Amino acid sequence: MKAYVYIENDIFFTATAFGKSGTFTGELVFNTSLTGYQEIISDPSYAGQFIVFSMPEIGIVGTNDDDNESNEVFASGIIIRNLNHNFSNFRAKNSLDEYLKKHGKIGICDVNTRFLVKLIRNEGNLRAIVSTELSSKEELKEALSKAPKMDNYNFVAEVSTKKPYTHKQGVWNNAKQGYNEAKKGVKKLAVIDYGVKKNILNELVEVGFEVEVFPFDIKAEELIKLFKEGKIHGVFLSNGPGEPKILKNEIMQIKKLAEAKIPILGICLGHQLLSNAFGYETYKMKFGQHGANHPVINLENKIVEITAQNHNYNVPEELCEVAIITHRNLFGDNVEGVRYKNYPIISVQHHPESSSGPHESKYIFKEFMNLM
The missing domain is CATH 3.50.30.20 (Carbamoyl-phosphate synthase small subunit, N-terminal domain)
Known part of the structure; x- marks a missing residue:
């Protein structure tokens, strides 16, 4: 054909x-x-x-x-x-x-x-x-x-779950050729689904989170209420498609979550939306970074990690005014990870769950657990 x-x-x-x-x-x-x-x-x-x-x-x-x-x-x-x-x-x-x-x-x-x-x-x-x-x-x-063009179309609305659900599956176990079952979680985590990958959810379960996934348009007030009642202990902002700056409502909701001092982890699109929520607009890269062989240096321990990447947009250098830069991409020297000053928030641009790709950045999930 x-x-x-x-x-x-x-x-x-x-x-x-x-x-x-x-x-x-x-x-x-x-x-x-x-x-x-x-x-x-x-x-x-x-x-x-x-x-x-x-x-x-x-x-x-x-x-x-x-x-x-x-x-x-x-x-x-x-x-x-x-x-x-x-x-x-x-x-x-x-x-x-x-x-x-x-x-x-x-x-x-x-x-x-x-x-x-x-x-x-x-x-x-x-x-x-x-x-x-x-x-x-x-x-x-x-x-x-x-x-439709990528820069003005809301693909997140298409890929996100339509209703909340609980994710109870751990990571793939080669020995038994199946996924590990969830254990009793030590912390309860709300995942905002902007296009989340299943293996990210698996990794969150594996480190000990009880994971509840919510649609992209969940209101901050609802999550803040759950946080105050002790029904969740943190929020995860997932990866996803498209131009982050057009997600005006989502950025506003994230700003409210940050101001409530809820522990937050953002990956990829979540990382970019956090930057916008703090007032630092993301920019579009010439051809993005897509692959499972991108070197990233952890500036805190000077170890180079090989990472999986999939993004066309990135956060600006000026973000260092409100966040400590923790990771940089060695292909383009762009910002790859940050820890926000005076907030229990960390975020990374790459995909640390290793699907597909190397396993060297999986510690991010445990680091978030420790942050709580």
């Missing part, structure tokens, strides 16, 4: 389609991870984006029922060099092609992804349209012009 691709800088080409047919629009981002494509594809933070994998061989280990970071795929689609139809892994249940069909998303292969990665690196996160229905460059161009 043929797919037709148009990029907003007027590049047009054809490719081979797999997964679901149709017409899809989104922003191009490249991911440098060598493994973990299922976790990457199912990360809600990729809502509204096409993931260009720099790893040329994708589909090798198939897909399974355990490695999803969410129940749905919110990414616009994936773009790869070579699709492996014949997968090989003892945990695999389906092929990548079948996985995308099930979740209603398109994939395209036989693409010069090296060219696309360089294009994104040089020109930034360009918007694109991929279609098995429209074949004319002019048709594609017109359809793309009508599609």
Whole structure:
């Protein structure tokens, strides 16, 4: 099946389609991870984006029922060099092609992804349209012009849970080939779901939290009431997609939580929303940071950690006026982690839960527990 691709800088080409047919629009981002494509594809933070994998061989280990970071795929689609139809892994249940069909998303292969990665690196996160229905460059161009843009569309409202729920699953246990069960938690934690990854919830349970997940639009007053009654001991602000500055109401609610001196941990989008809540506006990076091999230095112990990243926006240097910078990204020297002065609040830009990616930053969850 043929797919037709148009990029907003007027590049047009054809490719081979797999997964679901149709017409899809989104922003191009490249991911440098060598493994973990299922976790990457199912990360809600990729809502509204096409993931260009720099790893040329994708589909090798198939897909399974355990490695999803969410129940749905919110990414616009994936773009790869070579699709492996014949997968090989003892945990695999389906092929990548079948996985995308099930979740209603398109994939395209036989693409010069090296060219696309360089294009994104040089020109930034360009918007694109991929279609098995429209074949004319002019048709594609017109359809793309009508599609929503990342910078002014609330993807968080689409990916967040619609009602509260309790998460009782711990981390994956290789020995028993299953997830650890939750133990009696020592602290109760309210998670605000802006697009939370399941393995972040697993890690929170594993360190001893009783985890209750709330929709993105939960009112601060409700959480403050629960905190005062001793029904929760802290709040976690999750990762998620899109431009943080447009989430005006969410930023206002976070400001109220901070002023109530509730212990807070923010990751990725949560980290960015905290910065905005303190009056320090985030900015959009040229092409973001996406992958499982990004070096970050912990400025407090001088140890370099290899981390998983997935973000297009970052916090400004001026945040040091109200927060101590605890981590920096060694690829771009940008702020990666902070501890707020006079507040029980810490936040990091990277994804310390290691799914997919290394395990070197998982201590953040225990550090938050100790903060309480």
